[in-house]
Amino acid sequence: MVDLKGKAVVITGGARGLGAAAARAVVAGGGRVLITDVLEAEGAATAAELGDAAHFLRHDVTSEDDWRTTLEYATAAFGRLDGLVNNAGIASGRLLEEESVEHFRRVLEINLVGVFIGVKAAVPLMRAAGGGSIVNISSAAGLTGLPLTGGYGASKWGVRGLSKIGAVELAESRIRVNSVHPGMTYTEMTASVGIRTGEGNYPGTPMGRVGVPDEIAAAVAFLLSDAAAYITGAELAVDGGWTAGPTLRQLTGG
Ligand code: NAD
8 A cells, every 4th residue: 555644635526536545545545635526426436435534526627716625725734735636527439520629629628728827836745745645547558659548648648748847947946747547447537438447448458457446546556656756757667558558368369
């Protein structure tokens, strides 16, 4: 288990899925967490499940005002900010030529502009705390050109680039910025497009299965922790080998 004692962390889109798993990992490591999301009932229930170490606030990541309120809340509740996990996101699954300009812009607004506003808003607080760790949730779709990811893939490549820029600009302030790239992981987002959990259910991935949220959360908790003190600007694929290359079977036709 990763040691996060004394750390105060904000996790966006934490009502369910990967964000909720990351919130559980932070609390399990001894940290405190402010979960934010637009899903109020689910967010409040997730925080309640985690007890006194967890809070919930409604927060739309595309709103600068909401970011201000969120960070004021974190300061009042924790007195400091050590970690930010920019996890909120929405999917898109159309061919480029079938994607509408309106939806493409909406996906970028939430998945990329939301991350940018969050980084900008959190930096002064982290500086005041003497440093911090920002973990931006990109995707395997931000490491390779996946078909049918339209605005989603473009936004996740953007998150990967933004993380590198943040890493070099903020290193002197002792703020680390890294991106995590989950492969296909079983959550509400992927269940809605027919992904199932269990062994042998994802033959296109070398490990042959989809991931589960706790496996992504473990990587997030590590990057938030002091065990990752010399890691910044890294892109951590947590994808069962999906972006490492083709499976042996694909290559040999077996
Ligand atoms: P999810 O849909 O279960 O959770 C996403 C959360 O983000 C939801 O609770 C949603 O309400 C919230 N959200 C959406 N728009 C928001 C907004 N404007 N402001 C605040 N919150 C908002 O999906 P998930 O699978 O848990 O995905 C979490 C992150 O991981 C996303 O960024 C997603 O792109 C990324 N990801 C997921 C997978 C996967 O296979 N599940 C793979 C790669 C990357």
